[in-house]
Amino acid sequence: MPYKIKKDAGFAIVELTGDIDLSCSPEARKVILECLSDRLPTLVDLSAVTYIDSSGVASLVEGYQTAKKKSLEFGLLGVSEAALSVLELARLDKVFPIYASLKERLAKNA
């Protein structure tokens, strides 16, 4: 699972790529939790995710809950069709804040 972390407009943006399954979800979880442990509001970009299984979804849920405990923002960006169908199956599409892009998220403050 190639991933990239960038900082933009005060957010840590974790870009996940490819299939997020049990072979790499522990790494995804670690990266997300590290951003939150640095007290950064965190957005996970799923636009290049081609598949996500329940272990990948669990990493996102843990990020969401950890952020909540720390009073930090947590959301998803550009969720791909493949990832959205799995989030819908778990009925999490209404739980996570989802934005088409960082621009859309920033427009919320405008």
Add this chain to the structure above:
Amino acid sequence: MPSKNALLTLRFQADPRRLRSVRNRVQALGEKLGCTKQQVTDLVIAVNEACMNIMQHAYKGDRAGRIVLEIRRDGGELEILLTDFAAPVEYREIGPRALHELRPGGLGTYFIQATVDECSYGHLEGQSGNYVRMRKQIN
């Protein structure tokens, strides 16, 4: 024992790095059989999650464990059988969580139930191991 009329038989180790190739083979079979896009997606999710359950709960992370996947056609249904050779697992103990409970685990079994029409679990007779049998209507 694997049956001769299986459409697909895969034998692989309980290594999460094998999941992608298993998904690819299941997807290819679904497409070859003319399943709808949603049916193919459901089959891939169900097989992936059942394999993960075996890796995590039966073999408890031991990547040397063996898994056998067989898919057969029975009229308008596909029968998917996954077998492991680990110590008996009480699958009732790893049932799905209620969706309103927001916690990281417990989604896998829910995903299986949501994507196939029938799912049953059992122990192999006369030897150590477990099976998961799933059925899905495709026509």
